[in-house]
Amino acid sequence: MNTLAYLIPIALLLGSLSLAAFLWALKSGQYEDLDGASWRVLDDGDGKPDRH
Amino acid sequence: MSCCAPGAEITTVAEGGQAQPASEELWLASRSLGGGLLQTDLSVPGVHCGACISTIESALRARPEVERARVNLSSRRVSIVWKEEVGGHRSEPREFVSAITACGYQAHLLSSGEDEGDELLKQLIRAVAVSGFAATNIMLLSVSVWSGADAATRDLFHWISAMIAAPTLVYAGRFFYQSAWNALRHGRTNMDVPIALAVTLSYGMSLYETIGHGEHAWFDASVTLLFFLLIGRTLDHMMRGRARSAISGLARLSPRGATVVHPDGTREYRAVDEIRPGERLMIAAGERIPVDGRVLFGSSDLDRSVVNGESAPITVGAGDLVQAGTLNLTGPLTLETTAAARDSFLAEIMGLMEAAEGGRARYRRIADRAARYYSPAVHLLALLTFIGWMLVEGDVRHAMLIAVAVLIITCPCALGLAVPVVQVVAAGRLFQGGVMVKDGSAMERLAEIDTVLLDKTGTLTLGEPRLVNAHEIARGVLATAAALAAHSRHPIAVALHDAARSSHLEGEISEIPGAGIEAKTANGVYRLGSRSFACGTIGVSSGLPEAILSLGGQELACFRFEDRLRPGARESIAALHELGLATGILSGDREPVVAEIGRRLGIANWRAELSPRGKVDAVAAGGRRVLMVGDGINDAPALRAAHVSMAPATAADVGRQAADFVFMHQPLTAIPFAIETSRRAGRLIRQNFALAIGYNLIAVPIAILGYATPLVAAVAMSTSSVIVVANALRLRSLGSATASEPPASLLQPAGSAR
Numbered sequence: 092m093n094t095l096a097y098l099i100p101i102a103l104l105l106g107s108l109s110l111a112a113f114l115w116a117l118k119s120g121q122y123e124d125l126d127g128a129s130w131r132v133l134d135d136g137d138g139k140p141d142r143h
Numbered sequence: 144m145s146c147c148a149p150g151a152e153i154t155t156v157a158e159g160g161q162a163q164p165a166s167e168e169l170w171l172a173s174r175s176l177g178g179g180l181l182q183t184d185l186s187v188p189g190v191h192c193g194a195c196i197s198t199i200e201s202a203l204r205a206r207p208e209v210e211r212a213r214v215n216l217s218s219r220r221v222s223i224v225w226k227e228e229v230g231g232h233r234s235e236p237r238e239f240v241s242a243i244t245a246c247g248y249q250a251h252l253l254s255s256g257e258d259e260g261d262e263l264l265k266q267l268i269r270a271v272a273v274s275g276f277a278a279t280n281i282m283l284l285s286v287s288v289w290s291g292a293d294a295a296t297r298d299l300f301h302w303i304s305a306m307i308a309a310p311t312l313v314y315a316g317r318f319f320y321q322s323a324w325n326a327l328r329h330g331r332t333n334m335d336v337p338i339a340l341a342v343t344l345s346y347g348m349s350l351y352e353t354i355g356h357g358e359h360a361w362f363d364a365s366v367t368l369l370f371f372l373l374i375g376r377t378l379d380h381m382m383r384g385r386a387r388s389a390i391s392g393l394a395r396l397s398p399r400g401a402t403v404v405h406p407d408g409t410r411e412y413r414a415v416d417e418i419r420p421g422e423r424l425m426i427a428a429g430e431r432i433p434v435d436g437r438v439l440f441g442s443s444d445l446d447r448s449v450v451n452g453e454s455a456p457i458t459v460g461a462g463d464l465v466q467a468g469t470l471n472l473t474g475p476l477t478l479e480t481t482a483a484a485r486d487s488f489l490a491e492i493m494g495l496m497e498a499a500e501g502g503r504a505r506y507r508r509i510a511d512r513a514a515r516y517y518s519p520a521v522h523l524l525a526l527l528t529f530i531g532w533m534l535v536e537g538d539v540r541h542a543m544l545i546a547v548a549v550l551i552i553t554c555p556c557a558l559g560l561a562v563p564v565v566q567v568v569a570a571g572r573l574f575q576g577g578v579m580v581k582d583g584s585a586m587e588r589l590a591e592i593d594t595v596l597l598d599k600t601g602t603l604t605l606g607e608p609r610l611v612n613a614h615e616i617a618r619g620v621l622a623t624a625a626a627l628a629a630h631s632r633h634p635i636a637v638a639l640h641d642a643a644r645s646s647h648l649e650g651e652i653s654e655i656p657g658a659g660i661e662a663k664t665a666n667g668v669y670r671l672g673s674r675s676f677a678c679g680t681i682g683v684s685s686g687l688p689e690a691i692l693s694l695g696g697q698e699l700a701c702f703r704f705e706d707r708l709r710p711g712a713r714e715s716i717a718a719l720h721e722l723g724l725a726t727g728i729l730s731g732d733r734e735p736v737v738a739e740i741g742r743r744l745g746i747a748n749w750r751a752e753l754s755p756r757g758k759v760d761a762v763a764a765g766g767r768r769v770l771m772v773g774d775g776i777n778d779a780p781a782l783r784a785a786h787v788s789m790a791p792a793t794a795a796d797v798g799r800q801a802a803d804f805v806f807m808h809q810p811l812t813a814i815p816f817a818i819e820t821s822r823r824a825g826r827l828i829r830q831n832f833a834l835a836i837g838y839n840l841i842a843v844p845i846a847i848l849g850y851a852t853p854l855v856a857a858v859a860m861s862t863s864s865v866i867v868v869a870n871a872l873r874l875r876s877l878g879s880a881t882a883s884e885p886p887a888s889l890l891q892p893a894g895s896a897r
Contacts, residue, residue: 095296102283106280117268124218126217127214130192
């Protein structure tokens with residue numbers, strides 16, 4: 092019973108952390124272009140403007 | 144992989160017909176971000192892989208004024224953030240469009256008022272995340288209870304579950320509560336009523352049990368139920384949103400504004416809503432006419448295909464009336480406007496479309512039809528169980544517990560998932576084959592059709608003339624004609640230029656609007672155009688479009704053109720007949736042309752010279768379930784009136800908006816492909832319903848007899864959902880085995896469609 096007293100809060104806390112992480116990712120627009128994201132992984136460019 | 148290369152060659156030369164947006168229009172459409180930065184969103188329908196992304200992005204980033212450029216592959220858009228001024232020079236947004244076009248992609252402005260950022264989808268995903276979090280945590284606690292936690296621990300776990308479940312029900316359940324409340328208030332019932340009732344009752348009952356130190360609580364069931372149903376609802380919403388944004392993102396038809404000439408000679412670029420009747424407008428060659436008007440000065444050729452679907456342009460001069468949406472091809476025109484934008488031809492078509500809406504509104508989705516019988520049955524069953532146990536035992540608490548168990552077990556969890564999952568998988572398959580679906584119900588309707596009616600120009604044919612007698616003409620003459628044709632945007636000139644590209648002509652070349660092209664060279668005066676213009680005589684017309692090349696009034700060659708059939712047209716019509724469907728052509732074009740196409744494709748039932756209203760009547764006649772395929776504005780009302788409709792991606796904006804399906808690639812085989820996929824999806828949906836009913840037949844007696852502990856309910860509910868999802872995923876494997884994939888050569892980017 093004593094172990095439960097801190098194990099349950101820890102479990103809930105970890106769960107809410109991942110929930111918060113997901114909500115943050117959603118809010119920052121990371122799910123807006125799933126098709127593009129799968130291609131961008133393969134792109135070696137650094138995403139900076141290339142000025143020759 | 145150079146999958147995008149073929150598009151590049153074709154697009155750059157065929158640019159003639161589709162005018163690029165004007166600079167003022169781009170400024171008007173740009174959003175100010177503050178600090179001298181502007182953002183412009185363009186639709187690039189041709190992007191479809193990683194190479195396209197990096198090509199476009201690096202082309203744009205190479206420009207000094209561009210701050211950021213990002214391509215969104217899902218919605219096929221590029222958003223460009225750029226500086227208003229670089230080094231004291233005002234930036235020119237038109238150059239972004241040119242930069243994209245130079246890479247071989249078409250770029251268009253988005254329709255106004257089409258700002259995305261789907262708020263409801265985000266809310267739904269958040270609700271899924273929250274309910275998923277709650278479901279896993281409560282399930283963890285529940286497993287401990289089921290595996291034998293004793294009195295005090297069990298109560299603690301129940302209390303924690305209750306505290307997690309309460310905010311979840313409010314936050315994630317609000318979609319169902321709102322929808323159920325709406326339905327009840329209007330005296331109807333829908334799928335959400337039993338859901339809301341089951342969730343609320345099970346929570347209330349569980350709380351009551353927890354307070355009374357009871358053995359069973361149903362918190363896990365109510366939250367898991369919400370979780371599964373929200374997944375179904377999110378999938379449903381996602382499918383619609385994705386296709387809709389891609390469809391609305393393509394080219395638009397009505398211009399955003401026009402240059403107004405004031406009586407004192409000053410010019411001003413004004414938004415189309417602010418143009419009043421009686422004002423003077425300058426329309427340059429290549430611009431679309433924004434509102435109805437009368438020509439004051441100038442003459443030109445107008446592409447009126449949006450009005451009547453006819454491919455050949457007509458000549459207009461002073462005094463002629465012109466309609467909004469038509470494309471001015473060859474010469475500048477000065478117009479006097481006769482109607483404001485809201486009274487123009489385009490607005491009239493919109494009115495006709497609204498009137499045609501009735502036929503569509505009567506259709507009820509399969510899930511709604513099921514819900515109409517399902518929810519009263521479920522409520523009745525729960526009520527009967529309650530009464531039955533009251534009669535047998537007389538214990539209100541126990542009878543209530545069992546009634547709640549019945550409600551939970553019968554809750555349409557599998558049903559809520561059955562339809563959306565199948566539709567999302569089917570829409571995904573169609574999307575890979577180049578067909579976009581706007582709405583799940585469109586697939587249900589497509590599976591039911593018995594007749595296919597097709598428009599001619601732009602649907603059965605590509606709507607672009609092609610030179611047919613090139614082999615009869617000497618190479619040198621053809622090259623001279625092509626060199627002249629390079630100076631015009633007239634579709635025939637574009638076709639001629641395509642036929643022989645590498646050519647050059649020295650001399651003073653000018654286009655005479657409404658007549659043809661003239662070149663003063665060392666050899667004499669070359670003229671390319673109608674017979675009366677080129678030779679000064681009135682010749683016999685063969686009915687087909689033709690152009691004459693003359694030198695000093697002497698005919699050198701006669702070029703004949705015809706509209707090309709869309710690839711796969713013959714095979715597609717044959718496939719439709721094989722599927723047991725009747726076919727027909729509805730066209731606004733002249734009779735001989737339509738009859739010829741009908742003969743070539745084996746379609747006996749055709750009608751020509753139909754007005755937009757005539758098409759609506761033809762679609763509505765006879766009480767058949769019609770699939771209408773068309774592309775022009777003149778087809779839009781008929782697309783709306785038909786049971787279900789389809790348009791090519793090259794269609795006019797209004798046509799695409801009105802259609803339920805849009806096919807991205809050229810071949811017409813998309814039609815039988817979509818019908819087959821929809822029929823298969825319909826079969827799977829029916830199977831899923833059967834599975835869900837079968838599950839109820841087993842689970843409901845268990846619940847009524849009082850054996851449904853929370854453990855049994857959780858297992859039963861999850862199993863049924865998993866089975867339904869697994870069945871839906873069969874569509875993938877089934878599809879790739881039986882339906883032939885479109886060959887790779889046909890999967891060119893939509894940018895090559897012109």
